[in-house]
Amino acid sequence: MRLRMELFVEDMDVSVTFYRDLLGFRVERRADDYTSLHRGLVVLGLGPVAKLPEQAAGQGFTRHLLKGARGAGVEIVLELDDLDALRALYEDCRRRAVISEPLQMRPWGLYDFRLTDPDGYYLRITHGNAAA
Template sequence: MRLELFVDDVSESLTFYRDVLGFEVMGENASYKSLRFGESRIAVQDVRTLEPGHPLAGPGKRGLGVEFVLEVGDVTALHQRVQKQWAHVTGLKRQAWGLTDFRVTDPDGYYWRITEQRR
Protein backbone atom coordinates (compact mmCIF):
# COMPACT_ATOMS: atom_id res chain seq x y z
CA MET A 1 0.00 0.00 0.00
CA ARG A 2 1.13 3.53 -0.70
CA LEU A 3 -0.34 6.66 0.87
CA GLU A 4 -0.50 10.11 -0.68
CA LEU A 5 -0.82 12.92 1.84
CA PHE A 6 -1.94 16.33 0.63
CA VAL A 7 -0.13 19.01 2.58
CA ASP A 8 0.06 22.77 2.93
CA ASP A 9 3.86 22.99 2.81
CA VAL A 10 5.81 20.26 1.00
CA SER A 11 9.16 21.46 2.39
CA GLU A 12 7.91 21.37 5.98
CA SER A 13 6.45 17.89 5.46
CA LEU A 14 9.67 16.69 3.85
CA THR A 15 11.62 17.92 6.88
CA PHE A 16 9.28 15.99 9.18
CA TYR A 17 9.21 12.72 7.26
CA ARG A 18 12.87 12.67 6.20
CA ASP A 19 14.68 14.36 9.07
CA VAL A 20 12.44 13.51 12.04
CA LEU A 21 11.00 10.07 11.19
CA GLY A 22 13.80 8.88 8.90
CA PHE A 23 11.99 8.28 5.61
CA GLU A 24 14.20 8.16 2.51
CA VAL A 25 13.38 10.34 -0.51
CA MET A 26 12.82 8.21 -3.61
CA GLY A 27 11.64 10.82 -6.10
CA GLU A 28 10.63 14.43 -6.14
CA ASN A 29 9.60 17.57 -7.95
CA ALA A 30 8.57 21.00 -6.66
CA SER A 31 5.12 19.94 -5.43
CA TYR A 32 5.53 16.19 -4.81
CA LYS A 33 7.92 14.01 -2.81
CA SER A 34 7.93 10.20 -2.82
CA LEU A 35 9.37 8.59 0.32
CA ARG A 36 9.90 5.18 1.87
CA PHE A 37 10.62 3.66 5.24
CA GLY A 38 11.48 0.00 4.74
CA GLU A 39 8.53 -1.44 2.81
CA SER A 40 6.25 1.50 3.62
CA ARG A 41 5.73 4.12 0.92
CA ILE A 42 4.21 7.57 1.19
CA ALA A 43 4.09 10.69 -0.91
CA VAL A 44 3.48 14.27 0.12
CA GLN A 45 1.90 16.58 -2.42
CA ASP A 46 0.98 20.25 -2.31
CA VAL A 47 -2.77 20.44 -1.73
CA ARG A 48 -2.97 23.40 -4.13
CA THR A 49 -2.23 21.03 -7.05
CA LEU A 50 -5.65 19.38 -6.67
CA GLU A 51 -8.38 20.31 -9.11
CA PRO A 52 -11.04 22.71 -7.81
CA GLY A 53 -13.90 20.70 -6.35
CA HIS A 54 -11.71 17.72 -5.42
CA PRO A 55 -13.00 16.33 -2.08
CA LEU A 56 -9.56 16.75 -0.44
CA ALA A 57 -8.91 20.28 -1.73
CA GLY A 58 -10.92 22.17 0.88
CA PRO A 59 -9.48 24.11 3.80
CA GLY A 60 -9.28 22.71 7.29
CA LYS A 61 -7.32 20.25 9.36
CA ARG A 62 -6.14 17.24 7.38
CA GLY A 63 -6.02 13.61 8.47
CA LEU A 64 -9.13 13.61 10.62
CA GLY A 65 -10.50 10.16 11.32
CA VAL A 66 -7.36 8.27 10.28
CA GLU A 67 -4.47 6.80 12.25
CA PHE A 68 -1.46 5.64 10.24
CA VAL A 69 0.59 2.85 11.79
CA LEU A 70 4.30 2.50 11.03
CA GLU A 71 6.12 -0.62 12.26
CA VAL A 72 9.81 -0.09 13.00
CA GLY A 73 12.67 -2.31 14.14
CA ASP A 74 13.73 -0.17 17.12
CA VAL A 75 10.82 1.90 18.42
CA THR A 76 12.82 3.14 21.43
CA ALA A 77 15.65 4.58 19.32
CA LEU A 78 13.22 6.25 16.90
CA HIS A 79 11.22 7.68 19.80
CA GLN A 80 14.38 9.22 21.28
CA ARG A 81 15.23 10.76 17.91
CA VAL A 82 11.73 12.15 17.38
CA GLN A 83 11.53 13.60 20.90
CA LYS A 84 14.69 15.63 20.29
CA GLN A 85 13.31 17.16 17.08
CA TRP A 86 9.53 17.36 17.34
CA ALA A 87 7.12 18.78 19.93
CA HIS A 88 3.97 16.83 19.02
CA VAL A 89 4.99 13.38 20.30
CA THR A 90 3.74 11.20 23.15
CA GLY A 91 5.80 9.06 25.47
CA LEU A 92 6.55 5.40 24.80
CA LYS A 93 3.79 3.13 26.07
CA ARG A 94 3.45 -0.64 26.37
CA GLN A 95 -0.04 -1.40 25.10
CA ALA A 96 -2.49 -4.05 26.37
CA TRP A 97 -1.95 -6.01 23.12
CA GLY A 98 1.75 -6.39 23.99
CA LEU A 99 3.49 -3.91 21.67
CA THR A 100 5.26 -0.70 22.61
CA ASP A 101 4.46 2.45 20.63
CA PHE A 102 4.28 6.22 20.59
CA ARG A 103 2.10 8.73 18.75
CA VAL A 104 3.13 11.75 16.70
CA THR A 105 1.27 14.33 14.62
CA ASP A 106 2.83 15.76 11.45
CA PRO A 107 2.69 19.46 10.42
CA ASP A 108 -0.72 19.01 8.74
CA GLY A 109 -2.35 17.04 11.55
CA TYR A 110 -1.85 13.54 10.15
CA TYR A 111 -1.72 11.21 13.17
CA TRP A 112 0.86 8.41 13.31
CA ARG A 113 1.26 5.47 15.68
CA ILE A 114 4.87 4.31 15.56
CA THR A 115 5.08 0.77 16.90
CA GLU A 116 7.51 -2.09 17.16
CA GLN A 117 7.24 -4.82 14.57
CA ARG A 118 5.10 -7.82 15.41
CA ARG A 119 7.15 -10.86 16.18
Template sequence: MEFGYEVFHPDVDVVADFYVAVLGFRRDEDASADYVTVVRDGLRVGCSRHADAPLIPRRPPAGSEIVLRVDDVRGEHARVVAADWPIADPLQQRPWGSTDFRVFDPSGQYVRIADSGSAR
Protein backbone atom coordinates (compact mmCIF):
# COMPACT_ATOMS: atom_id res chain seq x y z
CA MET A 1 0.00 0.00 0.00
CA GLU A 2 1.21 3.48 -0.79
CA PHE A 3 0.21 6.72 0.83
CA GLY A 4 0.54 10.21 -0.49
CA TYR A 5 -0.45 13.81 -0.45
CA GLU A 6 -0.07 16.82 -2.74
CA VAL A 7 1.45 20.22 -2.17
CA PHE A 8 1.01 23.31 -4.30
CA HIS A 9 3.67 25.88 -5.19
CA PRO A 10 4.33 28.30 -8.08
CA ASP A 11 7.56 26.39 -8.87
CA VAL A 12 7.40 22.60 -8.51
CA ASP A 13 11.18 22.27 -8.58
CA VAL A 14 11.53 24.36 -5.41
CA VAL A 15 9.26 22.10 -3.39
CA ALA A 16 10.46 18.84 -5.02
CA ASP A 17 14.09 19.83 -4.34
CA PHE A 18 13.22 20.33 -0.65
CA TYR A 19 11.80 16.82 -0.35
CA VAL A 20 14.82 15.33 -2.17
CA ALA A 21 17.69 17.35 -0.66
CA VAL A 22 16.34 17.89 2.85
CA LEU A 23 14.14 14.83 3.55
CA GLY A 24 15.79 12.14 1.41
CA PHE A 25 13.02 11.48 -1.12
CA ARG A 26 13.80 10.61 -4.75
CA ARG A 27 12.20 12.10 -7.82
CA ASP A 28 9.90 9.91 -9.84
CA GLU A 29 11.00 9.82 -13.47
CA ASP A 30 7.70 11.10 -14.88
CA ALA A 31 7.97 14.82 -14.25
CA SER A 32 6.94 18.00 -15.99
CA ALA A 33 7.12 21.72 -15.37
CA ASP A 34 3.68 21.47 -13.76
CA TYR A 35 3.91 18.27 -11.70
CA VAL A 36 6.70 16.29 -10.03
CA THR A 37 6.27 13.27 -7.79
CA VAL A 38 8.81 12.47 -5.09
CA VAL A 39 8.88 9.10 -3.31
CA ARG A 40 10.25 7.68 -0.08
CA ASP A 41 9.39 4.37 1.62
CA GLY A 42 5.93 4.01 0.10
CA LEU A 43 5.03 7.68 0.50
CA ARG A 44 4.41 9.74 -2.64
CA VAL A 45 4.27 13.51 -2.57
CA GLY A 46 2.83 15.19 -5.62
CA CYS A 47 4.33 18.63 -6.16
CA SER A 48 1.86 20.54 -8.28
CA ARG A 49 2.35 23.94 -9.89
CA HIS A 50 -0.23 26.48 -8.83
CA ALA A 51 0.55 30.14 -9.53
CA ASP A 52 -1.71 31.39 -6.73
CA ALA A 53 -0.68 28.94 -4.01
CA PRO A 54 -0.37 30.70 -0.64
CA LEU A 55 3.14 30.09 0.68
CA ILE A 56 2.50 31.06 4.26
CA PRO A 57 3.36 28.55 6.98
CA ARG A 58 0.24 26.76 8.23
CA ARG A 59 0.66 25.48 11.76
CA PRO A 60 -2.25 23.51 13.29
CA PRO A 61 -5.01 24.19 13.96
CA ALA A 62 -4.79 26.04 10.61
CA GLY A 63 -4.03 23.60 7.81
CA SER A 64 -2.72 20.19 8.77
CA GLU A 65 0.30 18.38 10.16
CA ILE A 66 1.94 15.83 7.90
CA VAL A 67 3.73 13.08 9.85
CA LEU A 68 6.71 11.17 8.45
CA ARG A 69 7.62 8.21 10.64
CA VAL A 70 11.27 7.20 10.38
CA ASP A 71 13.52 4.57 11.94
CA ASP A 72 16.25 7.07 12.92
CA VAL A 73 14.71 10.40 13.92
CA ARG A 74 18.05 11.74 15.19
CA GLY A 75 19.69 10.89 11.87
CA GLU A 76 16.86 12.63 10.02
CA HIS A 77 17.28 15.66 12.25
CA ALA A 78 21.00 15.72 11.44
CA ARG A 79 20.17 15.51 7.71
CA VAL A 80 17.83 18.52 7.94
CA VAL A 81 20.36 20.53 9.97
CA ALA A 82 23.15 19.63 7.48
CA ALA A 83 20.91 20.86 4.65
CA ASP A 84 20.65 24.16 6.56
CA TRP A 85 16.86 23.96 6.59
CA PRO A 86 15.13 25.83 9.45
CA ILE A 87 13.69 23.71 12.25
CA ALA A 88 10.18 24.87 13.27
CA ASP A 89 10.03 22.83 16.50
CA PRO A 90 13.16 21.28 18.03
CA LEU A 91 13.95 17.61 18.36
CA GLN A 92 12.48 16.46 21.66
CA GLN A 93 10.68 13.66 23.40
CA ARG A 94 6.99 14.48 23.76
CA PRO A 95 4.84 13.67 26.82
CA TRP A 96 3.06 10.94 24.79
CA GLY A 97 6.39 9.15 24.15
CA SER A 98 7.22 10.26 20.61
CA THR A 99 10.57 11.78 19.76
CA ASP A 100 10.10 14.22 16.90
CA PHE A 101 10.77 17.60 15.34
CA ARG A 102 8.97 19.77 12.81
CA VAL A 103 9.78 21.79 9.71
CA PHE A 104 7.78 23.76 7.16
CA ASP A 105 8.17 22.72 3.53
CA PRO A 106 8.43 25.49 0.87
CA SER A 107 4.67 25.37 0.29
CA GLY A 108 4.02 26.10 3.98
CA GLN A 109 3.04 22.55 4.99
CA TYR A 110 3.84 21.66 8.61
CA VAL A 111 5.84 18.41 8.54
CA ARG A 112 6.52 16.38 11.69
CA ILE A 113 9.36 13.86 11.50
CA ALA A 114 8.80 11.28 14.24
CA ASP A 115 10.37 8.03 15.37
CA SER A 116 8.62 5.04 13.82
CA GLY A 117 7.99 3.48 17.23
CA SER A 118 5.49 6.21 18.10
CA ALA A 119 1.79 5.50 17.79
CA ARG A 120 0.90 9.21 17.54
Protein backbone atom coordinates (compact mmCIF):
# COMPACT_ATOMS: atom_id res chain seq x y z
CA MET A 1 0.00 0.00 0.00
CA ARG A 2 1.12 3.55 -0.73
CA LEU A 3 -0.31 6.94 0.09
CA ARG A 4 -1.05 9.75 -2.31
CA MET A 5 -2.63 12.89 -0.93
CA GLU A 6 -4.74 15.12 -3.10
CA LEU A 7 -5.12 18.72 -2.00
CA PHE A 8 -7.68 21.13 -3.42
CA VAL A 9 -6.15 24.58 -3.87
CA GLU A 10 -7.25 28.05 -4.92
CA ASP A 11 -4.30 28.95 -7.15
CA MET A 12 -2.48 26.09 -8.86
CA ASP A 13 0.56 28.20 -9.77
CA VAL A 14 1.07 29.44 -6.21
CA SER A 15 0.71 25.93 -4.76
CA VAL A 16 2.98 24.29 -7.33
CA THR A 17 5.62 26.95 -6.65
CA PHE A 18 5.37 26.36 -2.88
CA TYR A 19 5.79 22.60 -3.07
CA ARG A 20 8.33 22.61 -5.93
CA ASP A 21 10.54 25.61 -5.14
CA LEU A 22 10.31 25.66 -1.34
CA LEU A 23 9.88 22.01 -0.35
CA GLY A 24 11.77 20.40 -3.23
CA PHE A 25 9.01 18.39 -4.90
CA ARG A 26 9.37 17.44 -8.57
CA VAL A 27 6.49 18.04 -10.97
CA GLU A 28 5.63 14.75 -12.65
CA ARG A 29 2.56 15.84 -14.59
CA ARG A 30 0.90 19.20 -15.00
CA ALA A 31 -2.38 20.21 -16.60
CA ASP A 32 -4.83 23.06 -16.00
CA ASP A 33 -6.90 20.95 -13.64
CA TYR A 34 -4.32 18.69 -11.95
CA THR A 35 -0.65 18.56 -10.98
CA SER A 36 1.18 15.53 -9.64
CA LEU A 37 4.28 16.16 -7.50
CA HIS A 38 6.81 13.70 -6.05
CA ARG A 39 9.57 13.85 -3.50
CA GLY A 40 11.01 10.53 -2.43
CA LEU A 41 8.07 8.28 -1.60
CA VAL A 42 5.62 11.18 -1.17
CA VAL A 43 3.11 11.85 -3.94
CA LEU A 44 0.93 14.95 -3.83
CA GLY A 45 -1.83 15.72 -6.26
CA LEU A 46 -3.05 19.30 -6.54
CA GLY A 47 -6.41 20.14 -8.04
CA PRO A 48 -8.25 23.44 -8.25
CA VAL A 49 -11.15 24.05 -5.89
CA ALA A 50 -12.91 25.65 -8.87
CA LYS A 51 -13.30 22.24 -10.58
CA LEU A 52 -15.38 20.91 -7.68
CA PRO A 53 -19.18 21.14 -7.73
CA GLU A 54 -20.64 24.04 -5.72
CA GLN A 55 -22.79 21.63 -3.71
CA ALA A 56 -23.62 17.95 -4.01
CA ALA A 57 -26.58 15.86 -2.99
CA GLY A 58 -24.33 13.18 -1.51
CA GLN A 59 -21.10 13.28 0.42
CA GLY A 60 -17.83 14.43 -1.05
CA PHE A 61 -15.80 17.54 -1.58
CA THR A 62 -17.59 20.63 -2.81
CA ARG A 63 -16.60 24.27 -3.17
CA HIS A 64 -19.07 25.07 -0.41
CA LEU A 65 -17.41 22.60 2.00
CA LEU A 66 -13.94 23.97 1.28
CA LYS A 67 -14.91 27.57 2.09
CA GLY A 68 -14.07 26.67 5.69
CA ALA A 69 -10.65 25.77 7.06
CA ARG A 70 -8.92 23.44 4.61
CA GLY A 71 -7.29 20.42 6.11
CA ALA A 72 -8.91 21.05 9.49
CA GLY A 73 -7.98 18.21 11.81
CA VAL A 74 -5.23 16.88 9.53
CA GLU A 75 -1.49 17.27 9.96
CA ILE A 76 0.56 16.37 6.89
CA VAL A 77 3.85 14.96 8.17
CA LEU A 78 6.81 14.98 5.79
CA GLU A 79 9.89 13.05 6.95
CA LEU A 80 13.42 13.70 5.77
CA ASP A 81 16.11 11.04 6.13
CA ASP A 82 18.63 13.17 7.96
CA LEU A 83 18.79 15.98 10.44
CA ASP A 84 21.19 18.12 8.38
CA ALA A 85 18.71 18.11 5.49
CA LEU A 86 15.94 19.09 7.91
CA ARG A 87 18.01 21.99 9.28
CA ALA A 88 18.84 23.23 5.76
CA LEU A 89 15.19 23.06 4.69
CA TYR A 90 14.14 24.87 7.85
CA GLU A 91 16.57 27.73 7.18
CA ASP A 92 15.27 28.06 3.63
CA CYS A 93 11.64 27.97 4.76
CA ARG A 94 12.35 30.47 7.53
CA ARG A 95 13.58 32.98 4.94
CA ARG A 96 10.78 32.39 2.45
CA ALA A 97 7.63 31.34 4.34
CA VAL A 98 5.74 31.90 7.57
CA ILE A 99 6.75 29.30 10.14
CA SER A 100 4.03 28.23 12.59
CA GLU A 101 6.46 26.58 15.02
CA PRO A 102 10.26 26.79 14.80
CA LEU A 103 12.64 23.86 14.52
CA GLN A 104 12.87 22.18 17.91
CA MET A 105 13.41 18.86 19.63
CA ARG A 106 10.11 17.23 20.56
CA PRO A 107 9.46 15.06 23.63
CA TRP A 108 9.31 11.97 21.39
CA GLY A 109 12.96 12.45 20.34
CA LEU A 110 12.62 14.02 16.88
CA TYR A 111 13.24 17.52 15.62
CA ASP A 112 10.55 19.20 13.57
CA PHE A 113 9.12 22.50 12.45
CA ARG A 114 5.64 23.39 11.28
CA LEU A 115 4.21 25.68 8.63
CA THR A 116 1.10 26.04 6.51
CA ASP A 117 0.94 25.99 2.76
CA PRO A 118 -0.74 28.82 0.76
CA ASP A 119 -4.16 27.19 1.22
CA GLY A 120 -3.85 26.62 4.96
CA TYR A 121 -2.89 22.94 4.93
CA TYR A 122 -0.82 22.30 8.06
CA LEU A 123 2.58 20.68 7.50
CA ARG A 124 5.01 19.18 9.99
CA ILE A 125 8.49 18.64 8.59
CA THR A 126 10.57 16.19 10.63
CA HIS A 127 13.35 13.64 10.34
CA GLY A 128 12.54 9.97 10.48
CA ASN A 129 15.28 8.69 12.75
CA ALA A 130 15.05 9.21 16.53
CA ALA A 131 18.70 8.19 16.91
CA ALA A 132 19.97 11.13 14.78
